Amino acid sequence: MPLNFLTWLLALLPVLTIIILMFAFNWGGTRAGALGWIVAVVVAVLAFGTGWRLLAYAQVKSILLSTDVLLIIWTALLLYNIANQAGAIRIIGERLPTLTSDRVMQVLLVSWLLVSFIQGMGGFGVPIAVCAPILVAMGFSPLQAVVMAALGHGWGVNFGSMATAFQALMAVTGLPAETLAPLTALFLGAASLPSGMIVAYLGTGWQGLKKGFPAIIILSLVMGVTQYFLATNNLYILATTGAAMAGMLVCLFLLRLPMYHAAPAPEHTAESSLAHPEKPRSFLVSVSAYVILVVIGFFVSLVKPVNQLLNQVRLNTQFPALSTSLGWQTPAEAGRAISIFGHPGMILLYACLISYGIYRYAGYLNSNDTKQILGKVYKSGITASLAVISMVSMATIMNHSGMINLLARGISESVSRALYPAVAPFLGVLGAFITGSNNNSNVLFGVLQMETARLLDLPIPLILAAQTAGGSLGSIMSPAKVIVGCSTVGLVGKEAGALRKIILFGLIPVALVAILSTIFALGLI
Amino acid sequence: MKKSSLVKNKAQIQLMIFAAELILPFLLFYALNHGLLWLQVVTGGLISLGILVQVLLA
Numbered sequence: 405m406p407l408n409f410l411t412w413l414l415a416l417l418p419v420l421t422i423i424i425l426m427f428a429f430n431w432g433g434t435r436a437g438a439l440g441w442i443v444a445v446v447v448a449v450l451a452f453g454t455g456w457r458l459l460a461y462a463q464v465k466s467i468l469l470s471t472d473v474l475l476i477i478w479t480a481l482l483l484y485n486i487a488n489q490a491g492a493i494r495i496i497g498e499r500l501p502t503l504t505s506d507r508v509m510q511v512l513l514v515s516w517l518l519v520s521f522i523q524g525m526g527g528f529g530v531p532i533a534v535c536a537p538i539l540v541a542m543g544f545s546p547l548q549a550v551v552m553a554a555l556g557h558g559w560g561v562n563f564g565s566m567a568t569a570f571q572a573l574m575a576v577t578g579l580p581a582e583t584l585a586p587l588t589a590l591f592l593g594a595a596s597l598p599s600g601m602i603v604a605y606l607g608t609g610w611q612g613l614k615k616g617f618p619a620i621i622i623l624s625l626v627m628g629v630t631q632y633f634l635a636t637n638n639l640y641i642l643a644t645t646g647a648a649m650a651g652m653l654v655c656l657f658l659l660r661l662p663m664y665h666a667a668p669a670p671e672h673t674a675e676s677s678l679a680h681p682e683k684p685r686s687f688l689v690s691v692s693a694y695v696i697l698v699v700i701g702f703f704v705s706l707v708k709p710v711n712q713l714l715n716q717v718r719l720n721t722q723f724p725a726l727s728t729s730l731g732w733q734t735p736a737e738a739g740r741a742i743s744i745f746g747h748p749g750m751i752l753l754y755a756c757l758i759s760y761g762i763y764r765y766a767g768y769l770n771s772n773d774t775k776q777i778l779g780k781v782y783k784s785g786i787t788a789s790l791a792v793i794s795m796v797s798m799a800t801i802m803n804h805s806g807m808i809n810l811l812a813r814g815i816s817e818s819v820s821r822a823l824y825p826a827v828a829p830f831l832g833v834l835g836a837f838i839t840g841s842n843n844n845s846n847v848l849f850g851v852l853q854m855e856t857a858r859l860l861d862l863p864i865p866l867i868l869a870a871q872t873a874g875g876s877l878g879s880i881m882s883p884a885k886v887i888v889g890c891s892t893v894g895l896v897g898k899e900a901g902a903l904r905k906i907i908l909f910g911l912i913p914v915a916l917v918a919i920l921s922t923i924f925a926l927g928l929i
Numbered sequence: 930m931k932k933s934s935l936v937k938n939k940a941q942i943q944l945m946i947f948a949a950e951l952i953l954p955f956l957l958f959y960a961l962n963h964g965l966l967w968l969q970v971v972t973g974g975l976i977s978l979g980i981l982v983q984v985l986l987a
Contacts, residue, residue, distance in 0.1 A: 434943075438983035445977075460957055460973055467954040721958070786943050790983060793950050 405452060405730050405810055412814040414451050415807035418444035418798050419848060427883075433844060434787050437794035444798045448805035453729030458804055461723055466800035468721065468739045469575040470793045473568060473843065475742075475749030476641075477792065478785050480566040482756045484525055485777045487693040490759075490768040493522065495690045497538045500652075504659050508616035511607035512623065514538055515552040516600050517651045520627075523557040523564035524645030525694055531557050532880075532889030546893035548606060551905045554880040554889060556603045558910060559596040561842045562588060562876035563635060563643035566748055569842035569879075570640055572792075573872050576799060576850040579865070581640055587869035589635035589643065591829075591920055593628025595877055595913035596647075600624050602909045619658050627651045641748040642701045645694065689766050693759035700755050704746065714746035732806030795847050803851050812855030821860045825925035826918040828853055828867045832874025833914055837881050845875035862925060870921040877914045881907050939986060946979040946986075953979075 405411055413420075421443045425436040448454035487493060500513045514535055522531040532553040539549035562569050570588065574581060600620040605613045613620075631647035634640065658664050704710055718741045725736040744750070763769040769777075802808050819827055831853065835845025849871060857867035879885065883903060890899045953972045960968035 435984055435986070438980045441980050442984065456969075456973070457961065460961055460969060463973075463976060464954045464958040464961070467951065471951075783940075786940070786947055789947055790943060790950070793947075794980060794983065 405732065405806055407810060407813050407817070411451070411810060414447055415802070415810040415814075417447050418802060418807075422795075422798075422848070432787070433791035433795070433841075437791045437798065437844075441794045441798040441801070444801045444805075444807070448728075448801055448807065452732070452805040452807060454801075454805040455729065458726045458728060458734075459801065461726055462800045462804040463797055464721075465723060465739055465804075466797040467793070468742070469800065470789075470796045472575045472742055472747075473572050473792055473796070474789050475747055476566045476568050476571055476752065477788055478781065479749045479752035479756060480525075480568065481781045481785050481788075482777070483693060483697065483752055483759070484530065485780045486756055486760050486763065486769070487525070487690075489773045489777050490690060490693070490763040491685050492690040492693060493534050495685060495687055496521075497534060499687060501538065501542055503656070504664070506659070506664050508604055508608045508612040509619065509655070509659060509664050510542060511552070511604055511612070512600060512616060512619065513652070513655060514542070515549075515603045515607065516556040517623070517648055517655060519553050519557040520560040520564075520596075520644060521648035521652065523560045524642070524648055525564075525566075525697075532885060533891075536889050536893045540893050544607065546890075546895050547902055547905070549893055550886065550889040550895060550902045551909070552603045552606050554886065554902075554906050555606070555909050556599055558877040558880040558913060559592045559599045560644035560648065560876075561879045562592055562872050563631060563640055563647075564645075565843075566641045566752055567643065569846055569872060569875060571748065572796075572843045573846040573850050573868060576796070576803075576847055577854050577864075577868060579854075579868070581635075581638060583865050584868055584872075585635040585640055586632070587865055587924065588872055589628075589632040591869055591873035591917045592876060593624075593631050593647075594920060595873065595917055596627050596631075597621070597624040598913045598916055602912065606909070615663070619655070619664060622658065623651045623654060626654045637705070639701060639705050641751070642698060645698065649698070685768060686766075689762065689768065692762050693755060696758050696762075697752065697755035700751055700758075704751055711746065714750075715743045717744040718742065719744060726804060728805055730806065732809065734804050791844065792847070795844055799847050799851060808851045809855055811852050812859055815852075815856050816859035821862065822922075822925075824856065824860055824862060825866065825870060825921040828857075828870035828921060829874030829877075829914055829917045832871040832876075833878030833881070833911075836875040836878035841882070842872065842875035842879040845878065846872055849875075866921060866924055870917060873917045874914055877910060877917065881910045942982065942986060946983050949975060949979045 418440045422436045422440040425431040425439060445459065496518065500518050501510050504510060519531045519535040522534055532550060535553040536549040539552060540546055573584060600623060601613060604616045604620060627647040627650060630650040631643045634643040634646045704714060720741040721739040723737055723739055725734065727733040831849050832845055835849045836842050853867050853871040854864055857864045883899065886899050886903050886906060890902055895902065953976050957969060957972040960972060
């Protein structure tokens with residue numbers, strides 16, 4: 405297919421359709437993704453010479469790719485809802501601010517560490533929804549609360565939600581975690597520093613930032629190193645969770661230092677006692693779901709015989725070589741292999757089953773709660789799944805018909821090789837901003853970024869790390885997430901103000917990733 | 930029709946589309962590998978129909 409403006413625009417049409425529908429017409433990802441799929445099929449058949457057989461095989465491949473991501477989405481939602489129904493999230497939220505009365509440390513604990521921890525476990529807009537009301541209860545304005553909760557966890561989105569977005573990047577690019585994890589963890593670890601500084605500034609001003617700066621440096625180092633270690637040791641599903649937990653532990657130590665030592669705040673406010681009149685629950689039992697997940701995750705990943713045993717059964721399929729009538733070829737290849745018992749989604753499921761048993765035994769859950777949990781999982785899971793399936797299918801069809809290659813060729817010919825590493829994270833931001841998630845951004849632009857990197861002879865892992873880091877930091881700027889946060893603090897209809905502030909400050913860590921990406925490209929080329 | 934029943938119907942339709950989009954491609958894969966054209970047309974048609982309903986389902 406010859407490259408000119410018209411053919412490039414045609415190749416962009418499916419993505420453009422989604423962008424316009426979601427951004428200008430407020431369509432949800434489920435609906436917009438489906439129309440994007442239809443546009444991709446029509447363009448592929450009419451303009452790119454794609455036949456029925458290629459379309460059919462591409463659709464089958466996309467379902468295998470989607471299953472990989474869906475397994476995590478459903479089980480992550482299940483674990484989050486089990487823990488939430490058992491009161492774990494509320495108890496963590498109530499206990500953390502009572503540890504100190506030092507304002508800047510309170511801000512860091514809730515709007516940087518806790519929000520990142522929840523992102524590690526749940527995501528899907530939940531971190532802002534949980535932490536913004538806590539910040540309001542601590543005396544911050546609703547606008548401040550939403551902005552701080554959003555900005556504090558952008559660095560943890562990629563490896564958060566059990567690394568769904570990272571898993572999606574691996575699925576669409578076909579590259580393993582060993583290749584993608586190191587630079588991604590490095591970029592996001594670095595981005596945690598400005599995230600902490602921004603929330604400290606927004607919450608307590610320059611004086612607070614100055615006072616909290618040494619703690620921010622130490623905590624971002626601890627979280628960055630922990631995240632890097634977990635992500636590069638095949639524990640990427642726990643990278644954000646583990647990093648935030650390490651941050652919380654070190655923060656408890658920092659609270660004992662003279663400069664941050666302040667009398668603990670009262671244990672329970674009148675408001676929280678009135679809001680939750682039931683009998684007190686044990687903190688340890690409440691958080692057991694997350695402790696169990698971390699233990700199982702480490703156990704399965706680090707104990708080799710267990711790892712080998714669980715990964716013995718794999719679902720795999722072989723696909724034939726395919727080509728369009730215009731000559732674009734996709735070589736014969738094996739589809740994405742899914743480990744039936746060792747998949748991250750299955751590890752989540754084991755944690756779900758054990759923690760559910762513990763909560764039931766402790767009397768924190770009853771059969772009525774079980775119905776509510778399943779109802780919530782079903783409601784959120786179906787919508788997210790339909791969006792994932794249609795967008796992955798669209799991306800696979802675009803890839804197999806040569807549209808992604810044409811787009812990449814267009815970009816590589818218009819953006820210089822030296823500049824592209826700095827542009828890559830902003831493409832990731834754009835994808836996340838439009839689609840509302842790091843996951844969808846990776847599905848939309850993952851292959852495109854890989855192809856462009858190949859054509860520009862840039863290191864592919866570097867560009868993909870910049871893509872997903874940008875997607876991670878950009879997902880907090882998406883109107884969909886901001887709306888969820890605003891709805892929990894009575895800011896419905898006033899989202900624009902929050903959005904403006906989030907974008908303004910949220911671009912700072914993205915700029916840092918762009919600078920790092922350029923420096924690494926200069927060093928690696 | 931009441932709003933609650935509309936919402937319930939929408940949820941049921943979404944569930945059916947989800948099940949179809951997840952299961953039918955495997956049937957399509959079988960049909961492709963065994964050269965069963967009629968099954969390819971049926972499964973491919975149903976997948977497309979599911980996507981179309983997904984768009985129309987406001």
